[in-house]
Amino acid sequence: RIGTGENSVPITKGEFSLYLTPNFAALTNGSLALAPQGHSAPHMGFSATAVLDGEWTGKFHLTADAVQAADLRAYWPPGAAPHTRDWVTNNITAGTAGNVSFDITLVAPRSLAQVQLQDATGRFEGQDLTLTWLPRAQPLTGLNGTMVFENRDLAVITATVARLGALKLTAGQMAITGLDHRDQTGNLNVTLAGTVPAAFAMLNASPLNLLGHVPPERSEEHTSEL
Numbered sequence: 001r002i003g004t005g006e007n008s009v010p011i012t013k014g015e016f017s018l019y020l021t022p023n024f025a026a027l028t029n030g031s032l033a034l035a036p037q038g039h040s041a042p043h044m045g046f047s048a049t050a051v052l053d054g055e056w057t058g059k060f061h062l063t064a065d066a067v068q069a070a071d072l073r074a075y076w077p078p079g080a081a082p083h084t085r086d087w088v089t090n091n092i093t094a095g096t097a098g099n100v101s102f103d104i105t106l107v108a109p110r111s112l113a114q115v116q117l118q119d120a121t122g123r124f125e126g127q128d129l130t131l132t133w134l135p136r137a138q139p140l141t142g143l144n145g146t147m148v149f150e151n152r153d154l155a156v157i158t159a160t161v162a163r164l165g166a167l168k169l170t171a172g173q174m175a176i177t178g179l180d181h182r183d184q185t186g187n188l189n190v191t192l193a194g195t196v197p198a199a200f201a202m203l204n205a206s207p208l209n210l211l212g213h214v215p216p217e218r219s220e221e222h223t224s225e226l
Contacts, residue, residue: 002032007077010035016046023052037074040067042100056108057118064100069093069129081120081152084179095129095143102149123148131157133174133188136206138165145172153180159190165202167194 001008009032016030030046042064050058067075069092076085102122108115129143143162149155155176162169172190192199 003077007079009075009077010037025050025058034075038068038071040071040075042067042075052110055110056106056112058106058108060102060104060106062100062102062104062122066096066098067100069095069097072097081117081179083181083184084120084149084152084155087176087179087184091132092126092147093130093132093139094141096127097124097129097147098127100124117152120152121149126157129162131162131174133186138202138205140164140169143169149179153177155179164190164192166198167192167202169193 001010002014003009012033012035014030014032017028019026019028025048027046027048030044030048032044032046034040034042034044045063046061048058048060050056069089072089072092073085076089078085100122101124102120104120105118106115107118123146125146127144129140129145131140131143133140140159140162141164143159145157145159145162147155147157157174157176159169159172159174162172170191170193172188174189175187176184177187178184192202
């Protein structure tokens with residue numbers, strides 16, 4: 001395992017080159033074959049540099065080929081961006097994340113007594129994902145697209161195709177802010193295609209209930225016009 005306790009990752013093999021001076025460290029040619037978990041056995045690449053200038057600043061570049069969404073918790077240490085981990089693992093529950101790439105910046109005192117996350121950016125491509133876009137709402141399924149982490153607090157999901165019940169999503173984007181905090185805010189913009197009854201059913205379903213306060217005669221009038 002790489003790491004300690006719950007913040008460790010299971011591996012089957014790995015290699016890297018390490019260069020050290022009192023004020024500088026460099027990891028190169030890093031690769032890891034992670035131990036199989038569920039239906040996943042991803043291969044990772046990594047490199048890093050760390051510079052001591054009053055305090056240590058480390059920059060890590062990580063890549064992975066593919067991992068099943070259901071297995072992410074086994075590979076994502078709880079101490080690494082915990083709020084982001086919780087959002088991703090709780091809201092993306094099926095499908096495959098591929099072509100994963102992340103850049104992470106860490107800072108630590110000279111003694112390395114405490115390491116803190118300064119920033120993180122990255123992206124992955126999603127295939128056949130199931131995405132919960134609103135608690136208790138019908139999830140998006142069969143989603144193909146990308147998830148880009150602009151920084152440690154903002155992520156943007158761009159979908160090229162998905163389904164929302166009987167409706168087909170032909171384009172869409174969801175921006176999630178507050179990933180570095182306990183609560184998050186999502187801004188969803190989608191283009192949907194389908195029948196009028198299916199659209200009204202989606203709008204009136206829990207927890208949206210958007211038609212709950214529309215008088216019946218107004219709903220009938222709108223349906224007639226459409």
